[in-house]
Amino acid sequence: MRLDGVELYRIAMPLVSPFRTSFGVQTTRDVLLVRAVTGEGDGWGECVAMSAPLYSAEYVDAAADVIIRFLVPALAGVDLDVTTVRPALDRFKGHSMAKAAVEMAVLDVVLRARGVPLAAHLGAVRTTVDCGVSVGVMDTVPELLDAVGGYLDEGYKRIKLKIEPGWDVEPVRAVRERFGDDVALQVDANTAYTLADVATMVALDPFDLLLIEQPLPEDDLLGHAELAKQVDTPICLDESITSANVARAAIELGAAQIVNIKAGRVGGYLSAVEVHDACASRGIPVWCGGMLETGLGRAANVALAAMPNFTLPGDTSASRRYFARDVTEPFELVNGTLAVPTEPGIGVRPHPDVLAELTEDKRWIPG
Ligand code: OSB
Ligand code: MG
Structure with missing residues (x-):
């Protein structure tokens, strides 16, 4: 061809x-x-x-x-x-x-x-994937609680809060107090902290978070390894993981106990499978990240997330979490899951x- x-x-x-x-x-x-x-x-x-x-x-x-x-x-x-x-x-x-x-x-x-459907080509083992939602930084805690409450009502299986210095321990505490200890909760800092902030990271430990995503700059694998020794919450890397080689290094160094996989960040879905395999063989769970994709990228992400070592809910939210109108048929949440497309290729068209x-x-x- x-x-x-x-x-x-x-x-x-x-x-x-x-x-x-x-x-x-x-x-x-x-x-x-x-x-x-x-x-x-x-x-x-x-x-x-x-x-x-x-x-x-x-x-x-x-x-x-x-x-x-x-x-x-x-x-x-x-x-x-x-x-x-x-x-x-x-x-x-x-x-x-x-x-x-x-x-x-x-x-x-x-x-x-x-x-051949993309999911089958990549090695999918599921027909639906568990979905979480990424909740942005808000102006006030009540606004955040409204947003989180809405997403929980919709059925999302896990909540990720974006954090930054000045918006971290208090919003996490507020979400725990309001929605309880059973909510699967995690945070994402997008590199906003340094090792000087270790006290803030330790202060998150009592809230039983699934993970802290990318607290430090992307090139600081040793910093993440050092931080991981000082906090109980698992460290998850996003920005740092640009290839399977980097994933292997991060894991061996103790910088990542969990990995967020985004095909775009690692050069494609085939490279994403290599990262998945590198993590799987080292006993490191992965989940599918998101970049506010349209239904096209979402279809491919959901196919990827159907692979065996994607054992945590991903940022694979429904179309309506992002857009009033998607370019494809909208992806809809059913019991906190999205269906893996079954048609050949990515399985959807604009x-x-x-x-x-x-x-x-x-x-x-x-x-
Ligand atoms: O760090 O995971 C991130 C969105 C844009 C850029 C980076 C990130 C994100 C999200 C949203 O957290 C994920 C999504 O719902 O698509
Ligand atoms: Mg992230």
Whole structure:
């Protein structure tokens, strides 16, 4: 199968409520979609980079640029298959989210042509996945309690609170006091702390959190290992884990007792499987992170999360947690779970009318 070309879509998806993290506030998801076109059909990929390089060094304009200049040309002449796409893209350093988007589009078209669902290709063992929800930093504790209460009513199986210095122990205490000790609860700092804040991390121990996600800067594996010795709550890494090699190092160093896997951060769904396997063989549980994906990326994330070592609920929330209208059929929560798509490829397609309405820019890149 040969690539005729790629259609790049830049879409703007208004969020149902602002999403605040330690690195900034988002009110609209600025998304780059990749449509890989071949003589045997087309496939869709979603780039999870954000507008600005605040989560990692990548950002949407840069991802589009590297796709146009390097990644699409690298696939010219390649006989597209599940084994050929990664080697062709991996010649280039970095740009994991751009590579992941292109790889996802190619996997979708190749697997669809063969009639194989992505979940089956990745090694899924479940038909539904347990879902959690990531709750942003709020202006006040009552607002937070309202939001958490709403999500618990919807059936989410675990709550993740975004934290930052000044918004950590008190919101956690308030959620525990209001909703009790049975709620599966965890926190995500997105690198907002240093080892000087160890007392704050220790102060979270009495609340029986599942994990503390990425408290320290992404390059500080030794710092996380040191912190892990001082706190009882397991340390989970997100930003730090950029490949299976880094996952192995982090685990061996004692920097990660749990790993958040995001395909975009590690260069694609095939690399995500390697991270999953590296963790599984070392007895480290994983869960599927999220980057406020549309239904396209969500479909692929849910397929990934159906693998055996995804034993904790992921940030794979329902479409309505993010968007009033998704580009695909909305993913809906049923008993705190999302169904793993069963159709070939990623198993979902954008709705053409919705896509057209949301599209701000569209560009054809010949293969
Ligand atoms: O750190 O997990 C994160 C969203 C954007 C960037 C980074 C993160 C997040 C989330 C939301 O926590 C996850 C989601 O619901 O998609
Ligand atoms: Mg995170």
